[in-house]
Amino acid sequence: MTEFSLYPSLDIVNKRALTSxxxxxITQRKGNEKKEIGSPLDIAFTYQNSGADWIHIVDLDAASGKKDNSDIIISIxxxxxxxMKxxxxxxIRTIKQLDKYINAGCSRVxxxxxxxxxxxxxxxxxxxYGDKVAIALDVKLVGFNYQLTTQGWNKLQGSLCSTIEWLEQCGCTRYVVTDTNKGGMxxxxxxxxxxxxLKMTNKPIISGGGISNLSDIxxxxxxxxxxxxxxQVIHSNKLPLNKFIDEAKVLNYAY
Incomplete structure (x- = not known):
C-alpha cells in the first residue's frame, strides 16, 4: 500500500497565515474575523520543525480573484x-502563473x-507537466449529486462524475478531493x-477537509x-501536528 502522507495547510489571506x-x-464572505496564527514563513518553519515532509500552501485571495500572495509563497x-516539499x-488560471511556481521550485501545483x-x-x-500538476476537486453535495465548485468555493460547476471521466481521458495523474462542507469544520x-x-480512478488521491482526530487518518x-x-485541527491546537506525524509513521510501518 502507498505510504500515507500528511499535508499541513498554510492558508494565506492578505499576506498573513489564518486558521483554515x-x-x-472570509473567502466565502461568511465572516470577516481574521484569526491569525502567525506569519506564513514562521508557520512554515513550525511545520518543518514538527517533522512535516510536505506543506500545502493555499492563496485564498487569488482563489477568490481578489489579490495575489504569490510573492510570499515563492519566498517560502x-x-x-x-x-519540505x-x-x-x-x-492558478494561466500557464504563466503555473510556471511561476514550477520555476521557483514548487513540487506540485x-x-x-x-x-x-x-x-x-x-x-x-x-x-x-505530468506529476507536477494535480487537479483539485472541490466538491459540494447539491441535492443527491456531487457538484464541483471554483473561485474560492463560491461558484458551482459541472458534475463530479462527468468531470473525472474527462480528466481521466486527459491524463490527470493525481486528484485532491475536498468536501467543501468539511473544510475548516x-x-x-x-x-x-x-x-x-476511488471507484472512478486508480490515480492517487489526497483527501481534504474534516480531520478532527487521529482516528480520522x-x-x-x-x-x-x-x-x-x-x-483547522492543527491551527486550533486541538491536536499538535507532531501527533499526526507520529501516527502516520505508525500506520505506514504497520502496512
Missing part, C-alpha cells in the same frame, strides 16, 4: 532553510478553475465521497488514499 476556518469564511519555496493552490474556464489549456497542461472526512472517487489510510490535508 477563518480563511474559508525558495527559502534554502525550508526542506511544497504543494501550492489557489487562483494544484489547479481547479482552469478545468472549467479553459479546458483545452487544462488538457495541454496535464499532458506537458473538523466534522470528520466524507468517506462516502472518497470511496465514490487511520480511516482514510484504510481507504487507500495517498494522504490528507491538515488544517
Amino acid at each position: 476556518k477563518s480563511a474559508i469564511e 519555496i525558495k527559502n534554502k532553510n525550508i526542506k 511544497t504543494q501550492v493552490c489557489g487562483g 494544484n489547479i481547479s478553475s482552469m478545468v472549467f474556464d479553459n479546458p483545452k489549456l487544462c488538457e495541454l497542461i496535464l499532458k506537458e 473538523m466534522n470528520r472526512p466524507n468517506i462516502t465521497l472518497i470511496n465514490e472517487v 487511520r480511516t482514510l489510510k484504510s481507504t487507500g488514499v495517498e494522504g490528507t490535508i491538515l488544517g
Whole structure:
C-alpha cells in the first residue's frame, strides 16, 4: 500500500497565515474575523520543525480573484532553510502563473478553475507537466449529486462524475478531493465521497477537509488514499501536528 502522507495547510489571506476556518469564511464572505496564527514563513518553519515532509500552501485571495500572495509563497519555496516539499493552490488560471511556481521550485501545483474556464489549456497542461500538476476537486453535495465548485468555493460547476471521466481521458495523474462542507469544520472526512472517487480512478488521491482526530487518518489510510490535508485541527491546537506525524509513521510501518 502507498505510504500515507500528511499535508499541513498554510492558508494565506492578505499576506498573513489564518486558521483554515477563518480563511474559508472570509473567502466565502461568511465572516470577516481574521484569526491569525502567525506569519506564513514562521508557520512554515513550525511545520518543518514538527517533522512535516510536505506543506500545502493555499492563496485564498487569488482563489477568490481578489489579490495575489504569490510573492510570499515563492519566498517560502525558495527559502534554502525550508526542506519540505511544497504543494501550492489557489487562483492558478494561466500557464504563466503555473510556471511561476514550477520555476521557483514548487513540487506540485494544484489547479481547479482552469478545468472549467479553459479546458483545452487544462488538457495541454496535464499532458506537458505530468506529476507536477494535480487537479483539485472541490466538491459540494447539491441535492443527491456531487457538484464541483471554483473561485474560492463560491461558484458551482459541472458534475463530479462527468468531470473525472474527462480528466481521466486527459491524463490527470493525481486528484485532491475536498468536501467543501468539511473544510475548516473538523466534522470528520466524507468517506462516502472518497470511496465514490476511488471507484472512478486508480490515480492517487489526497483527501481534504474534516480531520478532527487521529482516528480520522487511520480511516482514510484504510481507504487507500495517498494522504490528507491538515488544517483547522492543527491551527486550533486541538491536536499538535507532531501527533499526526507520529501516527502516520505508525500506520505506514504497520502496512
